[in-house]
Amino acid sequence: MTSLSAFFEKIAQSKKNQSILFLAYVIVTGAGLFLLPDSTIAFLLLLFSILILYYLNLNLRAKWVTGIVILAVVVPFIASFSDSYQTYMEVGTLVGIYCAMALGLNIVVGFAGLLDLGFIAFFAVGAYTYAIFASDQASKFMPFGHYPLSGGAFWIFIFIAAIVAAIFGILLGVPVLRVRGDYLAIVTLGFGEIIRILLNNMDHPINITNGSMGIASIAPPNFFGISIGSSNQFYYIAFAIFLLVIYVVRKLEYSKLGRAWKAVRDNEIAAQSMGIPLVKTKLAAFAIGASFSGMMGVVFAAKQMFVDATSFTYLESTMVLVMVILGGMGSVPGVILGAAVVIILRTQVLTNISNWLSAMSSNYGISIPPALSPEKMQLLIFGILLIVFALYRTQGLIPHKNRKVDVAALKKESEQAALKREKTASGGADS
Amino acid sequence: MLAHIIQNLPQVLIDGLTLGVVYAVVAIGYTMVYGILELINFAHGDVFMTGAFMGAIVLFLLMGMGFLAALPAILVFIIVIVIAAIATGLLGVGIERVAYRPLRKKNAPKLIALITSIGISFVLEDLVRFIAELKTGNYIVTAPPMFNHKFTLNLHSALPFFNNATFQSSFLLVLIVTIIMLIALDLFVNKTKWGMAMRAVAQDRDTASLMTINVNRVISVTFFIGSALGGATGVLFMIQYGTIDPYIGFVLGIKAFTAAVLGGIGNIRGAMFGGVMLGLLEMFAASNLSIITHGAMGAEYKDVFAFIILILVLIFKPEGLFGKAVVEKV
Numbered sequence: 070m071t072s073l074s075a076f077f078e079k080i081a082q083s084k085k086n087q088s089i090l091f092l093a094y095v096i097v098t099g100a101g102l103f104l105l106p107d108s109t110i111a112f113l114l115l116l117f118s119i120l121i122l123y124y125l126n127l128n129l130r131a132k133w134v135t136g137i138v139i140l141a142v143v144v145p146f147i148a149s150f151s152d153s154y155q156t157y158m159e160v161g162t163l164v165g166i167y168c169a170m171a172l173g174l175n176i177v178v179g180f181a182g183l184l185d186l187g188f189i190a191f192f193a194v195g196a197y198t199y200a201i202f203a204s205d206q207a208s209k210f211m212p213f214g215h216y217p218l219s220g221g222a223f224w225i226f227i228f229i230a231a232i233v234a235a236i237f238g239i240l241l242g243v244p245v246l247r248v249r250g251d252y253l254a255i256v257t258l259g260f261g262e263i264i265r266i267l268l269n270n271m272d273h274p275i276n277i278t279n280g281s282m283g284i285a286s287i288a289p290p291n292f293f294g295i296s297i298g299s300s301n302q303f304y305y306i307a308f309a310i311f312l313l314v315i316y317v318v319r320k321l322e323y324s325k326l327g328r329a330w331k332a333v334r335d336n337e338i339a340a341q342s343m344g345i346p347l348v349k350t351k352l353a354a355f356a357i358g359a360s361f362s363g364m365m366g367v368v369f370a371a372k373q374m375f376v377d378a379t380s381f382t383y384l385e386s387t388m389v390l391v392m393v394i395l396g397g398m399g400s401v402p403g404v405i406l407g408a409a410v411v412i413i414l415r416t417q418v419l420t421n422i423s424n425w426l427s428a429m430s431s432n433y434g435i436s437i438p439p440a441l442s443p444e445k446m447q448l449l450i451f452g453i454l455l456i457v458f459a460l461y462r463t464q465g466l467i468p469h470k471n472r473k474v475d476v477a478a479l480k481k482e483s484e485q486a487a488l489k490r491e492k493t494a495s496g497g498a499d500s
Numbered sequence: 501m502l503a504h505i506i507q508n509l510p511q512v513l514i515d516g517l518t519l520g521v522v523y524a525v526v527a528i529g530y531t532m533v534y535g536i537l538e539l540i541n542f543a544h545g546d547v548f549m550t551g552a553f554m555g556a557i558v559l560f561l562l563m564g565m566g567f568l569a570a571l572p573a574i575l576v577f578i579i580v581i582v583i584a585a586i587a588t589g590l591l592g593v594g595i596e597r598v599a600y601r602p603l604r605k606k607n608a609p610k611l612i613a614l615i616t617s618i619g620i621s622f623v624l625e626d627l628v629r630f631i632a633e634l635k636t637g638n639y640i641v642t643a644p645p646m647f648n649h650k651f652t653l654n655l656h657s658a659l660p661f662f663n664n665a666t667f668q669s670s671f672l673l674v675l676i677v678t679i680i681m682l683i684a685l686d687l688f689v690n691k692t693k694w695g696m697a698m699r700a701v702a703q704d705r706d707t708a709s710l711m712t713i714n715v716n717r718v719i720s721v722t723f724f725i726g727s728a729l730g731g732a733t734g735v736l737f738m739i740q741y742g743t744i745d746p747y748i749g750f751v752l753g754i755k756a757f758t759a760a761v762l763g764g765i766g767n768i769r770g771a772m773f774g775g776v777m778l779g780l781l782e783m784f785a786a787s788n789l790s791i792i793t794h795g796a797m798g799a800e801y802k803d804v805f806a807f808i809i810l811i812l813v814l815i816f817k818p819e820g821l822f823g824k825a826v827v828e829k830v
Binding site for chain 2: 244460
């Protein structure tokens with residue numbers, strides 16, 4: 070027993086051993102997916118390597134590079150041998166989309182402490198912004214221009230949608246200046262519902278959103294003449310935006326603005342008295358969080374080629390919230406894990422269990438009523454997850470960690486700075 | 501245009517009043533809990549929904565045993581509403597035990613309590629859907645018709661600028677029962693010892709506990725009463741509108757919360773007033789929006805209308821119509 074723990078200790082200390090073991094894991098699971106191409110479990114095990122990578126004791130840059138290589142090269146390459154290649158890539162795309170959205174909500178809820186229950190509205194705004202102009206919908210109310218726009222417009226629309234969503238974020242943010250706490254949650258919920266009802270009904274007097282019929286036949290994006298239509302291509306778009314979002318979030322987290330958000334979250338009055346402009350800080354949180362989901366809305370609309378208001382219900386908003394709570398409020402790696410877990414649970418695990426159960430019932434005559442089908446139990450599962458995590462593990466799966474500060478180094482630095490100041494001051498007096 | 505609006509006014513008033521008293525009683529559940537715990541009990545709308553289903557179950561059971569034909573309808577109704585109210589009251593106490601009391605002990609931030617209440621609301625919705633679907637194969641349940649005798653209020657002959665209004669006898673039932681509930685609650689809160697304890701806890705929990713008030717028990721009683729009222733209203737809703745599904749609680753809950761905010765949250769009489777007012781406004785909007793906007797907006801915007809009222813009240817008068825403004829203490 071002791072030798073075993075000593076053995077693990079040894080591995081934990083040696084970077085070389087860790088990397089070898091990790092490589093072995095990737096190779097084994099990769100081979101597993103190669104040999105059992107239809108096994109969801111093999112696919113999930115391969116994805117699990119990213120989580121292991123996060124906990125390895127390696128240099129940060131090396132971890133990033135390995136992670137990107139695994140996700141961008143290894144996973145798509147091995148999955149491409151499988152019959153369910155497009156399904157795997159679709160799951161990957163969805164995980165990318167929802168990770169970016171959850172990171173956006175994490176800024177609002179996790180960093181700034183403003184509970185937003187209507188977050189999906191910004192996603193809807195992004196999706197509709199692209200959908201209207203990339204189909205012939207726009208020609209129904211725009212007096213000029215030729216629609217649908219060409220596929221190249223997709224790339225511009227990612228940024229346009231980010232800006233439009235940010236504007237909506239600020240619009241929502243204006244009531245925030247007066248409302249706080251749980252009232253805010255209700256206001257945002259009302260806002261989300263208003264947006265959904267508007268989208269569902271704006272086919273008269275002017276047909277802007279085509280009402281409950283939704284907007285169909287959205288033009289596929291175009292990358293230097295290559296038409297993008299399949300999930301494995303969207304996977305890379307979602308992945309690229311996801312990386313951009315992570316980069317922005319990591320930069321923001323420890324910036325002046327990021328620290329201001331956390332200060333506002335922890336104590337609004339104290340933050341205000343330290344000179345943090347409350348209005349600007351909160352609005353920035355809403356605008357930036359909204360812009361992430363606006364961008365992903367464009368990707369979603371292009372991928373689905375169809376949007377309607379039913380994709381943007383309150384349930385979807387709370388699902389993004391579940392991702393944030395499950396992963397750990399304020400923790401970037403946690404939120405990414407939370408989003409991945411929820412999406413995989415929703416699209417892969419529950420469907421597979423349902424299929425398995427129905428196979429059981431047809432093979433062995435054990436009848437399971439359709440009401441019990443796990444696919445329909447999403448609400449129950451997410452509800453229980455919310456309760457359990459809120460009650461017993463408020464910190465989430467990967468708790469948020471504040472960046473460690475080396476006190477000694479800081480002290481030294483400030484001493485040196487003080488010394489320098491003294492020197493220049495005394496020098497000035499002497500001469 | 502104006503003539504048309506006035507013509508429809510009696511019908512709007514009747515429909516609005518029915519909806520309004522339903523909102524009022526559900527709003528009381530929100531306002532009582534908020535007054536004591538400063539917590540939005542998000543699950544309350546779903547407690548209301550559970551009450552409606554509980555009522556349907558009891559009603560079907562009674563029907564299966566043949567009581568529905570044998571007993572007078574009003575007696576059946578009383579049995580159904582009492583059983584549903586007690587069951588949902590206990591459910592409310594259970595929710596408080598499971599979801600809120602542990603958090604109160606830990607002194608967790610209020611945001612966390614809101615999140616657990618969303619979780620509870622999901623669990624309730626899905627459990628009810630599950631049971632309903634298992635029993636009937638469909639989660640939308642149609643209750644056996646009761647109290648559906650139609651009356652016509654012959655206003656047109658007396659006042660020629662009004663149209664005639666029609667209503668079912670269930671409208672009278674809803675109105676009478678809710679008014680009884682509201683008066684009983686008002687007496688309970690203002691005249692009894694438990695009511696006094698409740699008001700004391702709402703004012704200052706710590707001081708109340710020093711005055712030998714068992715705070716946890718008072719909170720349990722509050723949850724029981726609020727949830728029982730909500731569940732009873734669910735039964736009324738089922739009888740008035742006929743069909744119920746597990747998702748009726750969400751929108752109705754939000755609107756009842758709007759009513760509570762409108763009347764000043766924490767204020768029971770305010771919630772009653774807010775509920776009735778919201779119901780009237782909503783019905784007015786539903787029947788007249790398309791006339792006022794010349795067809796640009798129809799009844800489908802009535803929910804938007806309610807949410808905009810909520811947002812406007814929260815922005816400009818967050819203490820509501822009857823509430824006291826709260827100054828944040830450091």
